[in-house]
């Protein structure tokens with residue numbers, strides 16, 4: 448039996464952050480109907496595959512309550528075969544779940560928590576429009592997760608925040624490290640068109656400062672025992688996110704929930720993008736068949752973000768093309784200037800190359 452991963456989208460948040468363009472809303476009046484519809488889809492979208500990871504993302508899954516999440520997880524267990532040691536993650540934001548809720552989730556089978564901490568600076572939280580929690584709420588969430596028995600905790604950190612400095616980033620790194628997470632994701636703030644923060648047009652740290660911030664994160668986390676396995680993701684050995692690795696490695700997955708995407712045998716399916724259509728249960732998924740060129744470009748883009756890089760044998764098997772031959776000019780250019788390593792089996796970016804990864808990737812695709 449082949450395997451897959453399951454993503455469940457929960458599109459509700461306590462409040463909408465100023466920079467957020469994800470599919471999420473603070474209006475949870477539809478949450479009960481949403482859970483019912485999700486469970487219906489879990490029952491009807493079954494595939495005869497072993498599920499190696501389940502990921503509740505959002506939005507803020509914990510905002511709809513631990514009992515609702517456990518009900519959904521039970522439906523997953525009743526309708527799919529979960530592998531032994533299946534990684535079951537829930538995203539959580541500070542101030543949306545207490546110790547009792549976390550204990551309930553742990554008992555139901557959740558074994559990984561991904562918490563949106565972002566910064567240890569209250570002014571930076573405000574600048575981001577993250578008004579629903581404080582820094583100490585973040586610490587309390589992690590403490591409660593540990594008390595509930597979670598042994599695999601990931602924390603999100605942001606950089607490039609308005610008025611953020613190297614010093615304040617250092618303090619955020621110290622704070623995050625003091626919580627001893629197994630995994631850390633560090634993303635640069637992007638001003639997405641249409642968001643409140645975009646409209647405010649705040650002064651952001653310039654590109655060089657943002658690059659220095661990334662270098663500081665890379666160095667600090669490296670020295671603290673976290674290895675960078677993807678451009679924005681760092682883990683203690685053995686704690687890489689199995690679910691996200693599947694996306695980055697181009698594996699199949701099933702996504703359920705408003706606007707959730709699935710990838711099944713080179714076909715992408717997109718569930719209804721708005722709540723009313725999703726709840727009606729009558730709007731068919733949008734379907735996109737990925738052609739060879741699109742798949743190849745996506746493969747290169749995702750794999751160059753991974754520390755392991757492009758595997759040449761796998762590339763030939765998937766696309767029937769010799770990576771060394773087709774991309775000889777780019778390989779020579781970037782390996783020759785120390786931005787990448789080109790060995791017999793793999794082509795991957797060096798630390799130096801990671802800083803200019805967008806340029807390198809664009810050159811390949």
Ligand code: SF4
Nearest residue numbers: 460463464467505506
């Ligand atoms: S918590 Fe995350 S999903 Fe929710 S509004 Fe903020 S950034 Fe968006």
